[in-house]
Amino acid sequence: MHEQTRAYLRGRFGDYYRRTGLSPPPDASEREWGYVPWTEGPGETMVRHRSLLDLGELGEFLARERPKHVYFSAGRYDDPGASTMSGKGWRSSDLVFDLDADHLPSVVLGEDSYATMLAKCKDALERLLDFLDDDFGFEDLTVVFSGGRGYHVHVRDETVRGLDSDARREVVDYVRGIGLEFDHLVDEETVDGEAGRVSPATNRYLPAEGGWGARVHERLLELAEAVREQDEETAIETLSAYDDIGERRARAMYNIAGDRFEEIERGNISAHTAFEQVAEQVAAVTVAEENAPIDEPVTTDTNRLIRLPGSLHGGSGLAVVRIERADLDAFDPLVDAVPETFVGHDIAVDVTDPGAVELNGEAFDLDEGVQQLPEYLGVFLMARGRAEKAQE
C-alpha cells in the first residue's frame, strides 16, 4: 500500500469517526482496548492493554487516532490496562461467537464470490442463532457484521459471564455437534414385557423436548411422514438407501410408519431395530447439516479482543455493523455496511487487481488503471489491496 493511499484512508476513516456517533459496549471501562494503527510495511502491530482511561473518550480517541482496526475485550477486569493478563484481574467475559466465511465447510475458497461467501455465512449465522435462542434461551444477544468475512454474536446474559474456558468449550462443541453420541441422546424407559411379541426390556426414545435429540427426532419424523405418503415400492427404495437396510427391514419400517406412526411421533426408536439404525444415520446427517461451524478459539478464549461495532474494518473499508434482530433477514452486508460517509461522490484510484465487484447494490466490472469510481468502491478496493490512490 502506497503512502498516499494509507494517508487517504486514514484521513477518510477520521472523517467517518467524526461524523458517526458510536456507542461503546456495556461496561466499556472494565474492558481492555486495542487497535492497529496505519503503519508502513506489510505487518500490523497491535497496540493493546489499554483501558478506556488511557484512551480517553472513545469518539474523540477514534477521530484523533483514526486507527485501521479497533477492538475491545470480551473480558471485564479490575485493571484492564495492566500489561499482563494475570495483572488485569479477570472478572467475567461475554460469550462471543465468530463465524468466518474462511472456515465454513460450505465455502469454496477461490471460487465463491465475496457476496456468496457472506450469504453462506449468514445461513450459518441463522443456524447459530437457532441454538442460542431456542436451546440456550439467551436473551442478551448482539449480532454484528464483522466488516470482513463474517458475523459475530456477543452474549451477555448474567448466567454465562462467569464460565471458564472449559465450560465455553462445551458450548462450542454443542453448536458444532462435536462429541455427539447417539446412544447418549436416547432416553431409556423400562417397559414390562408385552404379551404376543418379543419385547425389549427397555424402550428407547429420542427426546422431543430439545437438544440434538429433538433435532434428530424431527428429521426422523419427516422421513417417516414422507415414507408414509409414498407407495410401498418407492418407500422401500427410499429406506433402502440407508446403510444396512435391506428390503426386509425397509418393508418392516414402512409398515410401522403406516400402522404405528404415533410411536415414531413419540420418538420411540425401539419399534424395530431398523429404526434405530436409520435414526443413527439420520443423526449424522443432522449434525452435518445443522451445526454452526463457529471458530472455536474465539469462544473459548475469555480474554479475546473483538472488533468494535460501529468501527471501520481496515481491510475492507466496511463498517462493523450491529444488526437489530428484526432487520437481520433484510440485512445485506454489501449494502448496509457501506459507510454513508463514502457514498455520493467519486474519487480517482489506480486499480491494480481488476475484476468483478458487487457493492452498495451495484455490480462493477473493473478494468486495470487510473479511473474515477464511487468513493465507497475506491475505499473498499484500496483497503483490500486491489487499488492505490491516484492523483485527483
Next chain:
Amino acid sequence: MAIEPLHARYPFLGAARRAVDEAGVDLAQVVASEEAVVERGLERVETAVAEREVGDPHRRTRVELLSYPVARVLVSLVDERVLTRACARAEAATAHERFTEEFATTAEYKSTASGRLTLADLLAEFDLTAAVRETPDGYRVEVGAYLDLAADQWGDEWRLVNRALADGEVRVGDDELLELLRQAVRHRVEEGLPLSVPDPVATELDDEVDRIRETLAELELTREIDTVVPELFPPCMKHLLDRVQKGDHLEHHSRFAIASFLTSIGMTTDDIVDLFEVNPGFGEEATRYQVDHIRGKTSPTEYSPPSCATMQSYGDCVNMDDICEDVIDQSHPLNYYEHRLDESDEDDLVDWRESEDAGA
C-alpha cells in the same frame, strides 16, 4: 450459633464456618493443644489420598468439625496440586454419600426435624435455588450452572452436546442432580486453597506435613513420568505418532495432543523434533514453536495433554482397548501410559532416547 452435628457432617457449609467463627476458635491454639483435632485432620487427608473419602467421623462433634479447617491447612502446607484435588474429591464424595442417604430418608418419612439437611438447603448453599427447578421427570438446571458443575465430569453423557437442552435449561435425573451437587462441594472445598498459613500454625504441623509428603511419595502420586517407550503408548498416541512419522498432515488438535503428550512424559523439544523428523513434511520450525508453546515457553500457560473425553470429541480416540475401557475408565491417555509402565518390568524397558544414543 452453636456447633451442631449438621455442621460436623457438612463442614464446608457456610453455617459450619460461621459456627466455628462464633465459637471464637483460635486455630493456632487448636493445633497446639487439641491433639484429637489434628489427628482427625491428618486422617481426613490421608484417607482422602488412600481411599477417596474422608473416613469415619470422630465421635465428638467439635473435633470432627474443627478437623476440616485443619485438613485444609495441612493441604495448603503441603501445597501439591494432586493432594488438593484428591482431598476436594474425597470431601465431596463423603458429602455426596451422606446427603444422598439423608435426602432419601427425609423424603421417606417426610421428616421436618431440624438438624437435617434438605435438598433445598443444599441448593441455597450453592446459590442454585433459582437455577434448579423440579419437574415431573427430574430437574431442569439452568445451562450456566450446569456447565459450571458438569464441565469437569467424566463421561460423554455429561457433555452438553448429548443433553436435552431447551430454552436455557438442561434436563437431569434425580441422581444426576446429586452428582452435580457433589461437584459443587468439590469446588467449594478447593476454593481459596492453598490458604496462607501463619508461621506458628505451620510450625505446629511440621510432623503431619512430613507424614503426608511421605504418603504421597509412597503412592507416587507426584511422580513425574520420564520414560519414553513408544510401544507402551495408548492406542490414540501410537496412532498419532504413526501418522506423523508417515508424513500425514495432522489437524491442529491432533498435533497438539501428540506434542503435549510427549512433553508430559519428559521429552524435550529436541527429542520431539528428532522423533518427528522421521517425517520430512513436519516442519522443524513449526514443531519447535508448537512444542515450546505447549511447554509454556512462548505463552503464559503450560498445556497438559487432552483427556480421553477431549480426544474422543475430536475424533482422536482410536483403537480403544481393554485398558482404556476397564482399567483407566476412559480417563486420560497419561493414565494408560502410567499403567502400562507400572505393569512392565523396569529392566525390560528400553527408553527410546537411550536406544537412539546407542544407535548413533
